[in-house]
Amino acid sequence: MNFKKALIVFRKEILEMLRDKRTLFATIVLPVILYPLIFIGSSSIMSRQADILDKRGAVIALMDSLSYDTPDAKEIYETVFQTLQETPYVTTLENPPHLEMLYEEREILAVVSISDTVSTSGVPSYRAGIRFDASGDQGRLLFEKLQKSLSQVNSKILAKRLSEKGLEEEYIHPLTVKQFDSSSTEKKMGNLLGMLLPYMMILMLITGASVVAADLVAGEKERRTLETLLVSSATRGEIVLGKYLTVFCMAMINVIINLISISFSVKFLLSQMGFAEQGLQLPIKSFMILLLAMIPLATLFSALLLSISTFSRNMKEARTYEQPIMIVSMLLGMVSFIPAMQISNLMALLPVVNIALLFKGILIGEWELSHLLITVGSTLVLDVLAIWLTVKLFHSEAVLFRTEEDGGGLRSQRKSKRGFFNPFNGAVYFSLALVALYYLGTKWQMGNLVNGLVKTQLLIIFLPVFLILGFLKIRGGEARKLLRLNAPKPKELLLVPIIAISAAVTVSIIAQLINQVCPFPPEYLEGLEKLFKLDVPTWQMFLVIAVMPGICEELMFRGFLIRFFEKGKFWQSVIISALLFAVFHLDLFRFIPVLILGILLGYLSSRSGSIYNSMLSHTINNALALFIGLFSEQSWMKFIVVDAENLRYWVIAPALVILALSLWAFHKVTAEKNENLELGLEAENR
Amino acid sequence: MIQVQSLVKEFPQKNGNTFRAVDGVSFEAAHGEIVCLLGVNGAGKTTTMRVLSTIFKPNGGSAQIEGYDIVSQGDMVRRNLGFLSGDTGLYMRLSPREFITYFGRLYGVEEQDIKKRIDEMATLLDMHDFLDKKMEFLSSGMKQKASIVRSIIHDPPVMIFDEPTSGLDILTARNIISFIRTCRENGKCVLFSTHIMREAERLADRIVMIHSGKVLAQGTLQQMREETGFEDLDDIFVHYVNQTGMELENHEF
Numbered sequence: 001m002n003f004k005k006a007l008i009v010f011r012k013e014i015l016e017m018l019r020d021k022r023t024l025f026a027t028i029v030l031p032v033i034l035y036p037l038i039f040i041g042s043s044s045i046m047s048r049q050a051d052i053l054d055k056r057g058a059v060i061a062l063m064d065s066l067s068y069d070t071p072d073a074k075e076i077y078e079t080v081f082q083t084l085q086e087t088p089y090v091t092t093l094e095n096p097p098h099l100e101m102l103y104e105e106r107e108i109l110a111v112v113s114i115s116d117t118v119s120t121s122g123v124p125s126y127r128a129g130i131r132f133d134a135s136g137d138q139g140r141l142l143f144e145k146l147q148k149s150l151s152q153v154n155s156k157i158l159a160k161r162l163s164e165k166g167l168e169e170e171y172i173h174p175l176t177v178k179q180f181d182s183s184s185t186e187k188k189m190g191n192l193l194g195m196l197l198p199y200m201m202i203l204m205l206i207t208g209a210s211v212v213a214a215d216l217v218a219g220e221k222e223r224r225t226l227e228t229l230l231v232s233s234a235t236r237g238e239i240v241l242g243k244y245l246t247v248f249c250m251a252m253i254n255v256i257i258n259l260i261s262i263s264f265s266v267k268f269l270l271s272q273m274g275f276a277e278q279g280l281q282l283p284i285k286s287f288m289i290l291l292l293a294m295i296p297l298a299t300l301f302s303a304l305l306l307s308i309s310t311f312s313r314n315m316k317e318a319r320t321y322e323q324p325i326m327i328v329s330m331l332l333g334m335v336s337f338i339p340a341m342q343i344s345n346l347m348a349l350l351p352v353v354n355i356a357l358l359f360k361g362i363l364i365g366e367w368e369l370s371h372l373l374i375t376v377g378s379t380l381v382l383d384v385l386a387i388w389l390t391v392k393l394f395h396s397e398a399v400l401f402r403t404e405e406d407g408g409g410l411r412s413q414r415k416s417k418r419g420f421f422n423p424f425n426g427a428v429y430f431s432l433a434l435v436a437l438y439y440l441g442t443k444w445q446m447g448n449l450v451n452g453l454v455k456t457q458l459l460i461i462f463l464p465v466f467l468i469l470g471f472l473k474i475r476g477g478e479a480r481k482l483l484r485l486n487a488p489k490p491k492e493l494l495l496v497p498i499i500a501i502s503a504a505v506t507v508s509i510i511a512q513l514i515n516q517v518c519p520f521p522p523e524y525l526e527g528l529e530k531l532f533k534l535d536v537p538t539w540q541m542f543l544v545i546a547v548m549p550g551i552c553e554e555l556m557f558r559g560f561l562i563r564f565f566e567k568g569k570f571w572q573s574v575i576i577s578a579l580l581f582a583v584f585h586l587d588l589f590r591f592i593p594v595l596i597l598g599i600l601l602g603y604l605s606s607r608s609g610s611i612y613n614s615m616l617s618h619t620i621n622n623a624l625a626l627f628i629g630l631f632s633e634q635s636w637m638k639f640i641v642v643d644a645e646n647l648r649y650w651v652i653a654p655a656l657v658i659l660a661l662s663l664w665a666f667h668k669v670t671a672e673k674n675e676n677l678e679l680g681l682e683a684e685n686r
Numbered sequence: 687m688i689q690v691q692s693l694v695k696e697f698p699q700k701n702g703n704t705f706r707a708v709d710g711v712s713f714e715a716a717h718g719e720i721v722c723l724l725g726v727n728g729a730g731k732t733t734t735m736r737v738l739s740t741i742f743k744p745n746g747g748s749a750q751i752e753g754y755d756i757v758s759q760g761d762m763v764r765r766n767l768g769f770l771s772g773d774t775g776l777y778m779r780l781s782p783r784e785f786i787t788y789f790g791r792l793y794g795v796e797e798q799d800i801k802k803r804i805d806e807m808a809t810l811l812d813m814h815d816f817l818d819k820k821m822e823f824l825s826s827g828m829k830q831k832a833s834i835v836r837s838i839i840h841d842p843p844v845m846i847f848d849e850p851t852s853g854l855d856i857l858t859a860r861n862i863i864s865f866i867r868t869c870r871e872n873g874k875c876v877l878f879s880t881h882i883m884r885e886a887e888r889l890a891d892r893i894v895m896i897h898s899g900k901v902l903a904q905g906t907l908q909q910m911r912e913e914t915g916f917e918d919l920d921d922i923f924v925h926y927v928n929q930t931g932m933e934l935e936n937h938e939f
Contacts, residue, residue: 008791012780019779019820224775228836231739231769232792233761397742398698 001241005234009242010249017212017250027208027250031258035265043269050141057089058142061096061103063113068124076126077114079153084112087149090142109133110142112150128153190286190363193266195337198359201258201294202333202352206301208254209247210322213305216243218318226400236394240306244387247302255294259287289362293372296379297355301329303386310393310400328352336360343367346518348374351382420472426564429468430580433556436460438586450536453544462552465560483559488610491669495662496604496613500620502659503600508625509652511593512645520589525645529629538630545626550619557581557598558605558614574602597621608670687752687875688715688738688844694746695733695899707733709899710747715877715892717843720870722890723879724923730899731879732771735848738877739769751844765793770837771848778822782813782832785821786839793840800839807835811861827858834865845869847878851885863889883919893919895926902926 017023062081066073084092093108102108111131118124128150133139162169181188220226229239263284305322312318332352335341336359343357343366354375361367393399437460445452469479480486488496536544562577578598582591597618605614632641640651695708708730715721723731736742738749740760748755754762777785783804790800808814811831816824821832837845847866851859866889869876880886886893887907895902903910903926911917914925 005792005794008788012777012784012788015784016777016779223778224773225777227736227741227771228769228774228789229792230741231764231767232789233764233794233840234792235761401741 001237005238006241010245013246026211027254031261035261039265039269053138058109059091060110061093061108065113065115083149083153194360194363198336198356199333204258206326209251209301209305212250213247213309214315214318217309218312218315222314240391240394251298286362296376300379300383303383307390343371349378421563450544457548457552461556484611486610488612492608495666496616498662500617502655504621504624505651505655507593507596546619546623550615554615554618559611577602690749692747695737696745706899711901713894715875717875718873719891720876721892722886723894724886725896729896735846766842768837768842768845772850772852776821781818783817786836789836790839795840830858844875887919
């Protein structure tokens with residue numbers, strides 16, 4: 001890797017970018033004009049609009065619904081009438097005829113009706129009802145005005161009554177509540193900006209970077225300049241690095257210009273509204289930290305968008321593929337609007353969310369160094385992955401020189417069964433299953449948990465596999481081969497329980513350790529406990545929690561889904577299916593434990609060529625959790641168990657040793673078989 | 687020089703099968719010689735050239751450019767190779783001078799050498815008027831001249847031209863043809879591909895006929911005429927295709 005060559009690429013790209021009017025507009029001109037328009041424009045327009053609405057005037061009706069004709073009542077009514085007449089831009093009609101019709105036709109915009117009652121001790125009380133249309137701005141403004149006028153009436157009469165009795169006003173206010181805000185003005189300002197700013201910054205970062213990224217590789221493909229670049233003596237890594245630096249640099253320029261534009265607009269706004277005199281200042285120091293915090297996010301987006309650009313055939317395609325990333329990032333960035341949401345160590349692990357919350361934390365001054373470090377660290381890990389992916393794509397001929405021809409729909413795939421099992425179809429299938437699980441599965445389980453679990457396993461996980469196989473006309477021996485329904489060796493069956501138990505113990509200790517760093521919320525633990533305290537016989541629980549998932553989930557993930565990703569290396573398909581397996585559990589807190597289990601299960605079935613191995617292992621794993629949950633209170637369990645969720649830490653030592661030994665033995669036993677992992681469908685295809 | 691031995695290139699297809707675009711191609715090209723890869727569209731000419739210029743990795747066989755292996759010594763291969771095709775694009779927001787300088791730097795040519803070479807070539811090709819105008823304002827002939835200079839900015843001993851005249855008007859095509867001849871005069875090793883028989887007749891010292899990824903025949907035009915008894919290159923080509931029993935699909939020549 002020659003950094004000088006990457007710099008040559010970088011310099012040329014920047015020169016081209018700066019000559020492109022579209023890019024210049026999106027990265028520099030837009031932010032410069034946008035914020036003044038948003039901040040200053042909208043606030044002045046808003047106040048002016050309210051003024052216009054007010055001055056337009058409104059006709060209201062005052063209805064006399066009094067049932068007692070006492071001097072008291074008369075006085076109240078008169079005072080109300082007088083006050084309403086004194087209210088500016090409001091015309092009051094007394095008891096107009098055809099009231100309903102006029103109100104419907106919006107000739108009359110509000111109705112004030114005065115009614116009265118008498119309490120049990122004989123004191124009369126009066127009520128002024130305001131009828132208005134709260135869905136319109138005009139209605140709401142009018143209501144506020146009328147409410148203000150009528151409460152004036154209240155205080156007027158109150159004052160009069162008090163003076164008649166010779167009492168002071170303090171008499172009826174024995175306790176007044178007053179607030180003393182201890183927060184600094186910076187913090188208040190930060191709170192306000194902390195909601196809005198992270199979201200806007202993330203938005204602008206992506207828009208800026210995506211324009212540039214799409215141009216850099218997909219654009220070169222479209223203009224047919226990529227080939228020339230590839231035969232030059234720059235390596236592909238150098239080209240990627242140069243282009244990556246370009247996207248990053250343009251994204252950061254965009255961010256800096258945005259920040260400057262925002263600070264000027266806010267400053268101008270503050271001085272206009274007279275806050276500057278009260279000492280309300282922009283938190284410049286926080287802005288500087290924000291800028292630093294933006295760097296990892298900018299690197300991540302640069303790498304991600306560049307890989308999309310590399311994958312795409314042309315710029316239009318690149319912009320299309322960028323859409324989902326932009327939408328997801330925008331949604332994630334919106335967490336800053338959620339009131340009580342604050343940065344924590346767990347939140348710092350989630351991309352985009354961490355930056356948005358860290359921003360908010362920095363602006364209100366509530367954050368810790370660990371948050372910053374985890375945020376930067378986790379983002380950098382993803383970042384390196386994305387760059388690695390881009391370089392990989394750059395080395396892939398199939399990607400760099402993708403042509404317009406395509407496999408053409410489901411019909412042709414039905415003919416070519418082997419072609420059906422590609423990563424794209426796998427992703428579609430998995431997404432559909434995930435959506436079904438999210439909407440149907442959770443709904444079913446909310447009703448009757450046991451019933452819902454059975455339905456989920458059978459209808460969402462088990463059944464679709466066979467429907468798709470039926471559609472592809474894969475039956476009998478072919479289907480058995482595809483799903484790896486091959487009898488395991490006796491030696492394997494002997495080893496699997498040992499592997500399963502030692503792995504289950506190891507994984508639950510890992511889960512406990514994760515729990516130490518990012519504690520599970522109490523509601524989550526209660527939900528788990530509910531599962532173990534169901535009012536059903538133990539054998540039923542065993543079936544529902546251990547046996548059914550063992551069979552159904554294994555068929556779906558290790559039998560079927562893994563086949564979509566088997567083009568590459570052995571571990572690639574195992575890890576991808578394990579990742580999907582972990583996602584499918586819709587459980588952030590158990591993601592890593594489930595992922596590890598998924599990798600183990602994938603290894604067991606793919607290595608041995610028999611899915612029964614992973615089915616057995618999965619069943620034992622779940623049964624063990626059930627067993628511990630049921631008997632954790634027993635005294636004879638206490639030497640290894642703390643409670644239903646926690647094992648004693650010492651058990652990890654023997655568990656790891658046993659796991660390593662049994663896996664080694666399994667690897668040896670299966671050595672001869674793993675050569676033959678073909679899909680078993682070629683013969684039919686030729 | 688270029689040495690190619692039993693080169694194979696396969697592409698995976700959507701239906702899971704693989705397509706052999708280049709199927710055991712062997713030939714050589716020496717310095718001071720123009721060798722023409724002749725074949726219909728889709729015969730495997732472009733794929734062969736892309737493998738030789740290290741854009742694609744071969745699935746079998748081997749090849750050397752100036753003795754450097756195209757797989758293990760890709761960097762040295764690219765340094766010794768100039769590549770030009772008829773449909774390559776240009777960076778529209780750069781001027782020819784910036785464009786050529788960019789590639790000169792990527793090839794690691796010294797700044798003063800880049801300047802000197804641009805100056806020489808601009809005089810030779812009559813480019814001084816538009817050397818500093820942006821590409822988007824240039825005619826196709828001017829752009830092609832910029833591409834020519836780009837391809838030889840690092841003074842490579844081997845030149846590969848992939849359908850260099852396709853899509854160009856007659857005058858621009860003539861520029862290219864005379865440039866290819868100049869390369870031979872300067873002792874470079876030239877490999878060029880075309881589907882136009884006349885072009886091969888006029889330019890090539892030796893012809894390598896390719897069809898369906900395989901070499902049908904190779905030699906000088908004279909040798910081919912004697913062997914087949916036909917005068918016209920069109921007839922010679924069809925003769926060889928028929929001989930192998932391969933189908934000549936409805937390709938235009």
